[in-house]
Amino acid sequence: MPSPLFADRSAQPPEPAAVDALITQTRRLRGGVDAVRRDAVVNEDDPQIRWQRALCDLAVHQLDDLREHLDQLKEGLPDQRAVDSPAAYAPSPGPDTPRLPGSLLSRVGSAEWDLLTDDVHWSEELFQIFGRPRETGAMSLDELPSLVFAEDQGALQAMVTDCLIDGRPIDGEFRIVRGDGRVRTVHMSGEPVLDESGCTASMWAVLRDVSELRRSERAVRESRDSLRQHQQIAHTERRVAVELQEAVLPPWRGSLRFAHEGPAPLDVAGLYLPAASTGLIGGDWYDALTLPDGDALLTVGDLTGHGVAATSSMAMLLGALRGMAVAGIRPGALMGHLDQLLETAAQPALGSALCCRYDPAARTLVWAQAGHPAPLLFRAGEGRALSRPEGALLGATSGTAYGEAKTPLLPGDLLLLHTDGLARSGDSRDDDGQDRLLALAPRLAAARDAQECVRAVVAEFGEGPRADDACVMAVRVGAGS
Numbered sequence: 103m104p105s106p107l108f109a110d111r112s113a114q115p116p117e118p119a120a121v122d123a124l125i126t127q128t129r130r131l132r133g134g135v136d137a138v139r140r141d142a143v144v145n146e147d148d149p150q151i152r153w154q155r156a157l158c159d160l161a162v163h164q165l166d167d168l169r170e171h172l173d174q175l176k177e178g179l180p181d182q183r184a185v186d187s188p189a190a191y192a193p194s195p196g197p198d199t200p201r202l203p204g205s206l207l208s209r210v211g212s213a214e215w216d217l218l219t220d221d222v223h224w225s226e227e228l229f230q231i232f233g234r235p236r237e238t239g240a241m242s243l244d245e246l247p248s249l250v251f252a253e254d255q256g257a258l259q260a261m262v263t264d265c266l267i268d269g270r271p272i273d274g275e276f277r278i279v280r281g282d283g284r285v286r287t288v289h290m291s292g293e294p295v296l297d298e299s300g301c302t303a304s305m306w307a308v309l310r311d312v313s314e315l316r317r318s319e320r321a322v323r324e325s326r327d328s329l330r331q332h333q334q335i336a337h338t339e340r341r342v343a344v345e346l347q348e349a350v351l352p353p354w355r356g357s358l359r360f361a362h363e364g365p366a367p368l369d370v371a372g373l374y375l376p377a378a379s380t381g382l383i384g385g386d387w388y389d390a391l392t393l394p395d396g397d398a399l400l401t402v403g404d405l406t407g408h409g410v411a412a413t414s415s416m417a418m419l420l421g422a423l424r425g426m427a428v429a430g431i432r433p434g435a436l437m438g439h440l441d442q443l444l445e446t447a448a449q450p451a452l453g454s455a456l457c458c459r460y461d462p463a464a465r466t467l468v469w470a471q472a473g474h475p476a477p478l479l480f481r482a483g484e485g486r487a488l489s490r491p492e493g494a495l496l497g498a499t500s501g502t503a504y505g506e507a508k509t510p511l512l513p514g515d516l517l518l519l520h521t522d523g524l525a526r527s528g529d530s531r532d533d534d535g536q537d538r539l540l541a542l543a544p545r546l547a548a549a550r551d552a553q554e555c556v557r558a559v560v561a562e563f564g565e566g567p568r569a570d571d572a573c574v575m576a577v578r579v580g581a582g583s
Contacts, residue, residue, distance in 0.1 A: 118176065121172060121175055121176045122176070124172050125169065125172045125173065125176065128165060128168050128169045128172060129169060131165060132162065132165040132166065132169065135158055135161045135162055135165065136158075136162060138158055139155060139158035139159065139162065150329050150332070155325075157322055159318045159321065160315075160318035160319060160321070160322050163314055163315050163318050164315070167315075209227075209231065209310060209311035209312075210227055210308065210309070210310045210311070211224065211225045211226070211227035211228025211229070211230070211231050211308070211309050211310075212224075212225045212227075212228060212306070212307065212308050212309070213225070213228055213240065213306070213307050213309065214295075214304055214305070214306040214307075215242065215243050215304060215305050215306075216303070216304045217266070217302060217303060217304055217305070218303055218304070220242070222239075222240040222241065222242055223240065224240035224241075228240075228309055231286065231288065231309060231311045232249065232278065232280060233280030233281050233282050233284065234280075234281065243262055243305075246258070247259065249278045249279060249280070250276050250277065250278055251276065251277040251278070251279070251285075253277075254275075254276035254277050255276075257274060257276060258274070258276045258290075261273075261274045261290070262305070265292070265293070265294050265302075265305055266294060266302050266305060267302075269294050269296070269302065271291070271292065271293050272290055272291055272292040272293070272305075272307055273290075273291045274289070274290060275287060275288065275289045275290070275312065275316075276288060276290070285313075286311050286313045287311070287312050287313045287316045288309050288310065288311060288312070289309070289310045289312045290307050290308075290309050290310075291307065291308055291310075292305060292306050292307030292308060293305075293306065339409050339410050340383060340409070342410050343383035343408075343409055343410050343412070343413040344383055346410070346413045346414060346417060347374070347383055347413050347416075349417075350387070350413075350416065350417045350420055350421075351374060351387060351388065351389070352372065352388070352389060352390065358370050358371070358390065359580075360390055360391075360392050360398040360460075366462050366465045366511070366513060366579050366580055366581070367462060367580040368390075368398055368460060368462070368577055368578065368579060368580065369551055369552040369577070369578040369580060370390045370398075370400070370552055370575065370576070370577050370578075371551070371552035371553040371555065371556045371575070371576050372388040372389075372390070372556065372573065372574065372575035372576070373388075373556050373560065373573070373574055373575075374386060374388065374571070374572075374573050375523075375524070375560070375563075375571060375572045375573070375574070376571050377408075377523070377569065377570050377571040383408060383409065383412070383413055383571065384404070384405070384407065384408045384412050384413075384523070384570065384571040385403075385404060385405030385406065385407060385408075385412035385413060385415060385416040385451070385453070386402075386403070386404045386405075386416070386521045386523065386571050386572055386573045387401070387402065387403050387404075387416050387419075387420050387573060388401070388402045388519070388573040388574070388575045389401050389402075389420060389423075389424070390575070390577075391424060391427065391428075393427060393428060393430075393459075394428060394430075395430070396462065396463070397459050397460060397461050397462070398459070398460040398462070399423075399424070399427045399457075399458070399459060400457075400458040400459075400460060400517070400519065400575070400577055401420075401423060401455065401456060401457045401458065401519075402455070402456050402474075402519045402520060402521055402573050402574075402575055403416075403419070403420075403453060403454060403455035403456065403472075403474065403521065404453060404454050404455075404474075404521040404522065404523065404572075404573075405419065405451050405452070405453040406451050406452045406453065407451060408571075411449050411451075412451070414449075415444075415447065415449055415451050418443075418447070419440060419443065419444070419453065419455075419496075422439070422440065422443055423436065423440060423455075423457065426439055427457075427459070432459070432468065432470075432506065433457040433458065433459055433468055433469055433470035433504075433506055434470040434491075434504045434505060434506040435504075436457055436470070437455065437457060437470045437471075437472050437493060437496070437504035438502065438503070438504050440453075440455065440472070440496050441472065441496045441497060441500075441502055441504075442500075444496045444497035445497055445500055447497075450497065451497055452495050452496065452497045452498055453472070453495065453496040453497060454471075454472055454473040454474040454495055454496065454521070454522065455471070455472045455474055455496055456469065456470075456471045456472075456474045456475075456476075456477065456519055457469060457470050457471075458477065458517075458519070460511075460577075465510060465511050465512070465513075465579070466508055466509065466510050466511065467508070467509045467510075467511055467517070468506055468507070468508050469488075469491075469506065469507055469509070470491060470493060470504045470505065470506050470507070471490055471491065471493045471504075472493045472494065472495055472496045472502075472504060473493065473494055473495035473496070473498070474493075474521075474522075475487075475520060475521075475522055475536065476488045476489070476490045477517050477518065477519050478517070478518040478519075478536070478539055478540065479509070479511075479515060479516070479517060480515065480516040480517075480518065480543050480546050480547065481512065481514070481515050481516075482514075482547075483543055483544055483547045484543050485518075485539070485540040485542075485543040485546075486540070487536055487540075488507065488509055489507065490507070491504070491505030491506055491507040492504065492505035493505060511579045512579065513579055513580065513581040514578070514579065514581070515578070515579045516546055516547075516552075516555060516576065516577070516578045516579075517576070517577040517578075517579075518539060518546075518555070518559070518574070518575075518576055518577075519574070519575045519576075519577065520535075520539070520559075520572065520573065520574040520575070521571075521572045521573045521574075522570075522572075523569070523570030523571050523572035524559075524563050524572035524573075524574055535563060538562060538563070539559070539562075542558055542559065542562060545558045546558060546576075551578070552576040552577065552578045553576075555576035555578070556574060556575075556576050559574050559576070560574070
């Protein structure tokens with residue numbers, strides 16, 4: 103007996119050209135989504151990539167279903183001779199159409215339960231969904247719950263009762279355990295069929311295996327939750343890294359004067375510039391410190407990595423550097439100790455560093471470097487890079503020797519110290535931005551103080567996006583009293 107849903111409808115086939123156009127669009131869209139899925143980088147450790155791939159899988163499942171529905175729409179309604187069969191309202195493949203495992207044609211079936219005769223009619227597809235041989239016969243409404251999850255039996259019984267007694271349509275899902283032990287999720291929709299007196303004579307239903315669809319939806323939810331958790335963790339780590347960095351780096355808000363007791367005091371200003379591309383805090387540092395003997399410590403450096411690990415390693419290294427400088431260890435030997443410290447650290451890392459010791463009485467700068475850009479000296483409106491002494495990256499090799507260089511300074515001289523992330527742009531001819539910095543000589547010569555020099559550098563390098571974080575420090579030698 104046909105459902106009332108179809109009883110008063112005449113078959114009005116849609117225009118073939120319109121349906122063909124929809125099928126073509128769906129196939130193109132399906133191919134595009136599949137191409138995006140294939141081209142996606144496979145990285146199971148990245149929650150964002152897992153979420154994107156799960157969305158693509160879900161879209162592919164839904165587009166496959168849409169294409170199958172459109173194909174059936176193009177073929178038209180079932181043969182009129184079969185209109186009284188409940189199987190007529192389930193998708194029926196053509197004689198030459200294979201039933202592919204997992205295809206829509208094998209995932210939708212129909213059933214009708216006659217309450218007057220106790221006859222049960224199942225379509226071939228429904229036997230496939232339940233994994234039940236046809237010779238075993240269709241299951242009655244009383245037998246059906248035996249295959250249903252215990253947690254879902256109550257919902258199924260409530261749907262059937264509402265349909266048979268109250269005449270309500272069926273629309274719900276439940277899970278079944280097939281005879282082969284496989285668990286499937288089935289969506290059931292249907293209506294009661296009333297006799298002439300208005301009483302329920304039978305119940306028909308269309309049952310669809312939505313296991314793959316629900317699995318894809320679950321994968322999207324789980325990957326989305328994982329992505330949100332990852333983002334929350336990243337946000338927390340960034341906040342901790344920022345707080346740690348702010349606790350370690352000098353809280354300067356303008357120029358500071360060092361070695362003020364000597365004949366050539368220093369005007370110093372520094373700034374940390376975060377990476378615009380990642381938003382992560384790295385291991386860059388800058389520092390200036392008055393030492394017990396009246397000298398001034400000037401240092402900048404950069405450790406590999408980002409986040410809490412990088413900032414904690416930076417804090418450890420900078421603390422050790424300050425302590426050894428206060429103890430009177432010279433820059434070259436100090437670099438050797440930092441190298442050993444990184445080699446034995448619990449979190450392996452590489453780093454570059456520049457350590458300078460300024461003697462205000464002699465107006466000399468003694469400095470050492472470890473794989474770091476040399477200081478830039480600006481004098482009388484012109485700039486040049488100082489010749490670098492020997493020194494490899496910190497943590498790269500054991501037993502590395504670090505040389506020292508000694509540079510005399512004059513009143514009015516400007517030293518510019520920076521990390522290599524300041525101007526990293528991919529130009530192999532100017533990897534650390536040295537040429538662009540040296541070209542700032544006229545502007546730096548006209549600057550009133552060290553803070554204004556830093557602003558000039560930031561105006562040149564800091565407004566565009568940077569691939570890495572960076573530090574810059576300007577040091578101007580005063581005329582003294």
